[in-house]
Amino acid sequence: MGKHRRLGGYRLLDEIGRGSTAVVHLAMDSHGREVAVKELIPELAGEPEAISRLAREMSAQARVRSAHVARLLDGAVSAERPHVVMEFVPGCPLNELVPAYGPLRGDRIVRFARRLALALGDVHDAGVLHRDVSPGNVIALGDRPTLIDFGIAHESGAAQLTRRGMVVGTPAYLAPELIEGERATTASDVFSWASTVAYAATGRPPFGRGSLHGVCFRILRGRADLDGVAEPLAGLLRAAFRRDPAKRPGARWFAGALAHGDSSTTRRDGVVAA
Template sequence: MGTHRRLGGYRLLDEIGRGSTAIVHLAIDPSGREVAVKELSPEVAGEPEAIGRLAREMSAQARVRSAYVARLLDGAITAERPYVVMQYVAGCPLGDLVEAYGPLRHDRLVRFARRLALALGDVHDAGVLHRDVAPGNVIVLGDRPTLIDFGIAHEAGAEQITRRGMVVGTPAYLAPELIEGGRAAPASDVFSWASTVAFAATGRPPFGRGSLHGVCFRILRGQADLDGVPEPLAGLLRAAFRRDPAQRPTARWLAGALADKPSGGPVGGGPVTRRSGAAA
């Protein structure tokens, strides 16, 4: 039934997501359009730190324009219950889709991988780091992915409060430099892209399940399980998993390498040195 409570000019219908500090609702805007409204939970709605995080999320997402990224539509950070309004994306989270129907196959997998790389390229071109590319933050409709949740995203040059032992993001999909307390960079997102695509192809997190310590150990050792990922896609994933961030390809290069390539076709060569307009 939903609460049908109003928040600003939006009628809240149903809760569709919940995190440690925020609740996401399916809502209707004044023109009758479906939107997603993310509001801070009552317990933290007055806390400056939580409000600041929501403001950073809103600022970062507002910069991105992409056919494969959920658009920011509105927001009110100074409201009694601060909130942001985003495009409502129809579809299913990648993790739920793979669990219900199995891994993506053949050309559908290649199209998914390319479009997710295009999404990430658009994010980086806008001077933003997503920092949490993972199956739970990719909504899929057919073979079309949409990247969502900029809750820990940063604009280029923004302060990043991270240190060794502090895990920010989805642990099984984090780049090794972030596990070690290093600064996020476009190459860190590329590593997470590769982990997410590997999951889409196999139904398994590429660095396994189990304890956080064990998963992080395998990430740091570069022990990616790509069994079942078809070539030439597996070769691109191996390049994106390189331990040295400077040696990983950019999201734009990956999208270009995957363009119009069937699942068994050759992927063009070329440099894989990292370049991007989004500096950490």
């Protein structure tokens, strides 16, 4: 890395991720602890819009306190090299773990689903919408998920910089109302949670692969592939896939249902989940 071996008070050790706007480094802080440093790519380091987006990410993630969400530790969005510093989470992205080792089965997938629901509940309780719950944004260590990447997260009630026809997030895991250009809500995060859990349980995106048009068509028509997902988990996922966002239970409700392990007898507002 030459002159780029340090960033602020952090020693950069290795590149562990790269996207269209930022690169993520494994780094070491002044106390010798491993951290993850997300830095804007040089082409965007002076762009006000990119810097504002990074500031929103930092603000949203700073509000969340959860054992199942990567913690924000530090950041300098106005520095020459804008960056944020997060807890380094050991494990493997779910979208790499499942192809390598296969889907989670039995009690493991139930524990995974519950912990991811707890993570989302903590995010929502902090007044934040994640907006991109997907296998690429979940680090898994066995059946222990950690939710990462608040790059497009918003504080609840904040202006959402999207317009009709713009798809923001990972398309195969988006709620139908987002495809139609509606505002993100906690219910749309819940839909994405269910899509991610279905992938973990089957190894397949629940609305298939292929063209964006085809995937979005199946999402809008509610054609979720849950073949191989055992009850009662399958019934809970069907509840989270309801077309009407108002009829989807919240993340905390799903965490409670999974703790009890019986969707057939758990009710919300008089409606059987399964």
